[in-house]
Amino acid sequence: MxxxxxxxxxxxxxxxxxxxxxxxxxxxxxxxxxxxxxxxxxxxxxxxxxxxxxxxxxxxxxxxxxxxxxxxxxxxxxxxxxxxxxxxxxxxxxxxxxxxxxPAFARAYGRQAAQQIQAQRQMLEIVGIRRAEDRVMAGLIAGLLEGSIVEFAARLQLSHEATYRALRKLVQDGRVMNPSRGIYHLHP
Amino acid sequence: MxxxxxxxxxxxxxxxxxxxxxxxxxxxxxxxxxxxxxxxxxxxxxxxxxxxxxxxxxxxxxxxxxxxxxxxxxxxxxxxxxxxxxxxxxxxxxxxxxxxxxPAFARAYGRQAAQQIQAQRQMLEIVGIRRAEDRVMAGLIAGLLEGSIVEFAARLQLSHEATYRALRKLVQDGRVMNPSRGIYHLHP
DNA sequence: ATCGTAATATGATTTCAATCATATGTTGCC
DNA sequence: GGCAACATATGATTGAAATCATATTACGAT
Missing domain, CATH: 2.60.120.10 (Jelly Rolls)
Known part of the structure; x- marks a missing residue:
């Protein structure tokens, strides 16, 4: 909990x-x-x-x-x-x-904090990417697409429209797979 | 060190x-x-x-x-x-x-980590601000203007040109002071 | 002193994401 | 089944920041 x-x-x-x-x-x-x-x-x-x-x-x-x-x-x-x-x-x-x-608390705290810092750093790098297409790609690589595209877009600090367009472009360029409506992922 | x-x-x-x-x-x-x-x-x-x-x-x-x-x-x-x-x-x-x-290390580590997490969260909020003027203002409030405007702009993830323009606007609107070339700060 | 480099500053143009508009698909609910 | 709400999707327009261009100023090295 x-x-x-x-x-x-x-x-x-x-x-x-x-x-x-x-x-x-x-x-x-x-x-x-x-x-x-x-x-x-x-x-x-x-x-x-x-x-x-x-x-x-x-x-x-x-x-x-x-x-x-x-x-x-x-x-x-x-x-x-x-x-x-x-x-x-x-x-x-x-x-x-x-x-x-x-020490058990201290290590658990340290682990959690270190992971959070790492995740936040990554988020800062990602939201710093200008081009919507690159930002979306980075978000996909980082595994940020969990739940809806709307949530994904919010996480990326992009409008959902820009996110849909970037995803379509990535699919057209063969960098991302779109096996069905609303489902996007990297090639295995 | x-x-x-x-x-x-x-x-x-x-x-x-x-x-x-x-x-x-x-x-x-x-x-x-x-x-x-x-x-x-x-x-x-x-x-x-x-x-x-x-x-x-x-x-x-x-x-x-x-x-x-x-x-x-x-x-x-x-x-x-x-x-x-x-x-x-x-x-x-x-x-x-x-x-x-x-415990001394654990607390020092915890303090440092907590502060870093807080600072990074704030950075995420700031770089999420769209308007250059608002972002620059937020950066000033957060005390991010240390060193040159160029560094400040990089921290904000804005071009230095956009940063100069936003600063000029803020000065014109009386929200920021510009006592001399290259020096900008909030009113006391 | 003067040369070079970097910071400061601002104008002009371009780019690209936000926004607005609109349509279809999907889901849950009564 | 039909409706409401929301996600998905895409086209058109707009706006704001990036980029490009160009001065001026500051500062250190020689």
Whole structure:
């Protein structure tokens, strides 16, 4: 249920939290309580810039955690706003820090973090590719096409139209297979 | 000299490596030896796709580490190619795994990883902003303008021309200050 | 001093992805 | 079965950033 490393945390440190749209889980400047795991719903992390404009730092989806760095800091550096009602679990800061004394937790955390960093780096490289065709190809190679083309396009930060066109071009050029409507994959 | 957490690793586990342009530090499929810290030079991590095309996963700069996830896997999943001659340090896989038993290392690693994940998330949000003007503004708020405008533009994945134009527009609109040629910053 | 190189800056043109429009196919629901 | 909602698909138009071109300025090397 919870992502990997937090299995090593005693359940007494887990606080279930439910929220409605618009609720703020924490505010910028609040003292940190811990990190959060999104079970259902969606949460935006936002920072308010000097002009008073809101700027989204991160969109946390169900199944992901956020504010991990808050475990190592005194105050939250952004607001967490619920944009789709759901359930969260807060994991106590002190418990996480204590858990680092458990090598099993430490390694699980390290593995998970290293993989996440690698995946994010790859995403940065991919979204940095200008040509839609190249970006889609890179996305396919990276295995990002899971679920619908619409989701794939969103992951690539491309319009779904551009994505369909790029896929068609790749199929025409024989670089991608399209065995049936909506199904695209690389040659084996 | 080395990034933070690796201070806790005994120096016997550090192997200096020097390389010339075009040298391959490791190949996809090689058994993993450990992670690398770039002291000087630049290294590209590349994957070869089924067509034989090379696809860059990551560009490692001086002062950064790469292949951290290899500590937790049996083989490297990409090639590491030196694109600018320099010096690397390899940190032995077994030493890193062993170091997780040291809570000081584990927490330092956790802190560093959490911050890096947060920073990368923010970068993904920023490069996902379409309008050059908004992207540049977000970059300024995030404190990404260190060094030249050319570097700033590269960080934002914008052409430097588009970046100059966006900066000029922001100055005209009174959102950014331009006290002298080449100097741009937000109002205090 | 002056030469070369790189950063800053801006104008002109081109390219290509977003957007708008529209149609078909697919799925679940009553 | 028929309808609603959504995914798939593609054509037409638009807009904005890349690219190309060209100055000017800054800075270090000789």
């Amino acid at each position: 919870l992502p990997n490393p937090y299995d090593h945390i005693p359940s007494s440190a887990l606080r279930p939290i439910s929220g409605a749209v618009g609720d703020t889980v924490f505010h910028q400047g609040d003292p940190t309580h811990g990190l959060y795991v999104v079970q259902t719903g969606r949460v935006h992390l936002e920072r308010v810039d000097p002009d008073g404009e809101r700027f989204i730092i991160h969109r946390a989806q169900a199944g992901t955690s956020f504010a991990e760095a808050s475990v190592f800091s005194e105050v939250y550096h952004c607001d967490a706003v619920i944009v789709e009602a759901g359930a969260l679990i807060r994991i106590d800061k002190a418990s996480v820090l204590a858990a680092f004394a458990d | 080395l990034p933070n957490p690796y201070d806790h690793i005994p120096s016997s586990a550090l192997r200096p490596i020097s390389g010339a342009v075009g040298d391959t530090v490791f190949h996809q499929g090689d058994p993993t030896h450990g992670l690398y810290v770039v002291q000087t030079g630049r290294v590209h991590l590349e994957r070869v796709d089924p067509d034989g095309e090379r696809f860059i996963i990551h560009r490692a700069q001086a002062g950064t580490s790469f292949a951290e996830a290899s500590v937790f896997s049996e083989v490297y999943h990409c090639d590491a190619v030196i694109v600018e001659a320099g010096a690397l340090i390899r940190i032995d896989k077994a030493s890193v795994l062993a170091a997780f038993a040291d």
